[in-house]
Amino acid sequence: MGVFLVIFKAISFWIFLFAILTYLLFLLLVSTNVQWNFFVEAHHNNPSLKNKEIALTFDDGPVDNTLEILALLKKFNMKASFFCIGKNIEQNPEIFRKIIEEGHMVGNHTFSHTRKIGFLRTHQIIEEIIKCNNIAFNIGGISLNTFRPPFGIINPKVKRALERTGHQVIGWNVRSYDAVLSSKNFILKRIIKNIKPGDVILLHDNNLLTVEILEQLLLFLQTNNYRSIRVDNLFQLNAYS
Ligand SMILES: [Zn+2]
DSSP: OEEEEEEEHHOOOOOHHHHHHHHHHHHHHHHHHHHOOOSSOBBBTTTTSSSSSSEEEEEEOOOOOOOHHHHHHHHTTTOOOEEEEEHHHHHHHHHHHHHHHHHEEEEEOOOOOOOOOOGGHHHHHHHHHHHHHHHHHHHSSSOOOOOGGGGGGHHHHHHHHHHHHHOOBBBEEEEEOTTTTOHHHHHHHHTTTOOOOOOEEEETTOHHHHEEEEHHHHHHHHHHHHHHHOOHHHHOOOBBB
């Protein structure tokens, strides 16, 4: 009997450990994949759209690079959405105002874009979101209603914070990997390969490479009769309140 008990205990330990590790892996996956809508119902794309309309979205600005992006969007007469970091809005108020003046949408991307977002407490996440909104209001005179989570992280604390602030979450369904890949052709191909109406494309305006591929991307959209519109128009939302 004693031998069986030892074996049973040993097996139970491994089953317990396996269950814990599986649970942790599960939490990690659902927290870092905003497109799965596990904690929060986010807007990722609009497949019901019939017109050849997509939404280009740029995260992590406003920075100097943003000006080149704005010039290209103007040249091709396309509209986009910029999810701005509060700190960067403070540093580049004129660029932030220019984005709005040129008819693009701006959304909240937290104050500091900290890598520790997944470890912050609910009240700290609320502070991050509110601080970004206050800066946007003081500089641009608008109250932001949309939010894109840094690194796409949505965990139960981010969910609770969003319930308090009331922001609509905007995700994406086409990830360009412009922030991690270095081949312009590869990034461009990834974006245009399966493009379809209602797509939301994730790009970064703080990346030099993005500026370089944007002209080709806009040219592709134009020649294929696609138009980039603001995400609030893609999903029929109110961008500001
Ligand atoms: Zn970001």
